[in-house]
Amino acid sequence: MELRVRETMIGVAGASLGTAVLLLVPAQVPGATIAAIGDMRSPAFFPVLAAIIVLAGATGIVLAQRRAEPPAAEAMPTRPWAAMAAVIAGGTAVPFLGIYAGLLVAMLGIGVVLRTRPLAFAITTAVSLSAVHLLFARTLRVVFPDPTLPLPSWWPH
Amino acid sequence: MLKRTILCGALGAALLAGPALAQATFPDRPVRLVTPYPPGGATSLHAAIITTVAEPFIGQPMISILRAGGGGVVGATEVARAQADGYTLLLGDPTINSLRPQVENLPFKAEDFIPVARINFAPVVFVAAANAPFTDLAGMIAHARANPDRIVYSSDNVNGLTFTAFEMLKAGANIRMRGVDFGGGGPAMNALLGGNTMAYAGLPAVVGEHIEAGKVKPICVTDVARLARFPNVPTCAEAGQPVQWLFWLGIMAPKGTPQDRIEKLSEGFAKMAQDPGFLTLIGRINSGIQFLDHKAFAEAFEKEKAELRTLYANLRNR
């Protein structure tokens, strides 16, 4: 995508965010309106100020594109999105299958995307899961959520 | 066919036995005690001591968690919504557990907690900054009358411990002073010690040591009798304004926690409250123990709800 178009889109996205926040203020902050920018004691003062800063930044980005020459921009690769999907899948799996299964899902996905060699992957997975169990579950006594799907009692969770 | 049935039966039994076996003894892992206020106030101080001493009486280590925010609402909400299995407890008080849920629109109700054990029940001490232009209650009231809204005191949160104490004083003496919310006793004391505010009202655990060191001036105690530790500090009634405000700190569990676990915890805390080591530590922070087990605490809690509602209505109508 051409740089200028991309930058303008960032600006537009930023502007939409800022405007959305301003519009949501009356609903999301009980008892306040955009006019809160004038009253520093109101709970809405900071969000409104932040939204204005976002708008200012977005405007600045769009304006800067007027002057810049468009250099060649690289296309966005697709593999990071696959990596993100893997992590999201892992996160989604955790409440259903337990923490270890969820982590395994995420790690598998990442391994596939990064083309980890099988032996290295096996070692990494073994080390990670044991580290998580020993360090977090045993030593730090972090309590992981119980999986909600009916699973056999030997399923680690 | 028979084999398959037996196999399925065995599998089914194994699946069912799993969760039953997990029941075992309570507690089988550490218990979390949540303090909903910033560090340095009476709640976090007591939580520190309780979690230090509790292990032999509860059976598992107790971990102190500080979850400040929204004047106590964030921590309390977290416990209210936590799993009701007895492993997450709140160190609560009448303002966050009783007064505020009744008069404000909070994400939880007073009924969302079950009283487990009341640890103490103490009055607050009004104190003034070392450089304040008054040294006793009469002086403070006179100064306030001469300069309405000019005396600034450290407050904690709207409808909190200090807030209510000052509201009662202001209503009774018909004076006007301004409070600044600092979120809890720790930051409030900081402001007072730094001379940024002129007055504060806090539990002896927070102000005691500073009174002893001469850094703040005690004004009066909101009880019917003087504090043993500070026999020279008059009660507010003696000093001219009959303000009585007793504030408890107690362990609260989320609604739905099994009754046997509540009882086990209550017994554990009862034993802890008699332990000499615990009492020594409590004494070191100028506090005392006025223990109530879960039944007595629950009764007192119910009675107090109505009293607090009335108090609030009276203060709003002045």
Next chain:
Amino acid sequence: MIENLIIGFGVILNPASLLAALAGLVAGIVVGAIPGLTATMAVAILSPFTFFMRPEVGIPFLLAVFKAAIYAGSIPAITIATPGTAAAAATAIDGNALARAGQARRALEMSLYASVAADLMATIGLILLATWLASVALAFGPPEMVMLYLIALLTIGSVAGRSPAKAALSAGVGLLIASIGLDPMSGQTRFTFGSYELSGGIAFIPLLIGLFALAEVFTEAAARPPEPAAVNAIRPGEAALKLAEFLRVTPTIGRSTLIGFGVGVLPGIGAEIACWLSYGLAKRLSKEPELYGRGSLEGVAAAESGNNGACPGDLIPMMVFGIPGDTVTAVLLGAFMAQGLTPGPLLFQKHAALVYGFFAVLIVANVMLLALGLGAIRIARLITRIPRSALSPLVVAVALVGAYAVNSALLDVWIAIAGGVAGYVMRRLGIPIPPMVIAMLVAPGLENALRQSLLLSTDGLAIFVTRPVSGVMVAIVAAALAAMTWAAFRRRAA
């Protein structure tokens, strides 16, 4: 005082205390080096174990954990662009840039030497000036804190990169994220969309983990072709840090330590903000500002001295007043009380020998940290030889679990994942991440202090100029803003 210190050394120069300090340092390094494990968590979990030890054994252990964790956060920050603790976020920028340029060893060593030097100087400051500093710190009321937070926000100018507009966007988004949750003073919900989980706000550490650790893995996935060999490996024979290089940054270390220590003394503000303040000032005063962000050893030194200088400062309000400034010192307070030591005005009178013993052990631990740190760097070298394709799944697992472990909340895992996506997108789009981080760190404190100042004031905003200290700080902020605008103009004209 010297006699007291000598007595103090006598108290702790015994095998048990020294062993405890050593064990604490090791534990602290492990905790600090794992992203998602915070010093607070470690001290909280380990403190009950110290209750049954003698005070001169248990307390040095915890103090050592605290110090070492703040240092060790820089190790993953430099090697895998993932700060191990929030205070190492500023180190990650230049540290990782150096690592990518094949200079990981020098960055790691600079980080160690700067941290130890800063800690030593700050500890001496603690010993000499604790009580005096504590009363000075008290004079910092809400208006002064507002000014300090504004100065911290100004450092965004230093890390803005090429586009001030994008930096503003980033900072604004950071402020918005910080507003989600409950309003600190009225308790009203803000932008929680009815969800009670969000009423606690967006937890900072999980987001930081996502922005750095997960985003780094996603960026790794974008590299074409994926490197089979390690990118950031410390090649054998890689140059170590030269003495001359270290000496050159000594003024920066001195200044940054001063800033870190001063900021650490103030309650409520700690190493996480101190590192940015030091980094920002160092860049302003540097003779090579263009290197900052691209691999400046001076930048690494500034950030690390800032955060380690804050540790001894952090202890002061807790020990002198018994009023802890943050959660770590609140846990330490509990540990002190369990040992029969009640921090506060009377602590120094009643237990002088022990207190000076703790001071002595802080110094001894520093020296030990130097040795242990060099060992940790050796191990870090080995880890960087592991190909990124094999290391990244481990990083993902630890990041997700670490995010969960902060508050035992699944929401935090999702915050980390969202942070990862956001971090990746921001990097690709050239939107700088540090402004957002700084804004998120500063916003809650700033808002609180601002509202408190207005409540304190009888004449509105004038309170900021009528109070002397605050007035001076207003002048500083105004001058800094003027200088920044002037510099921007000159660059535009050039």
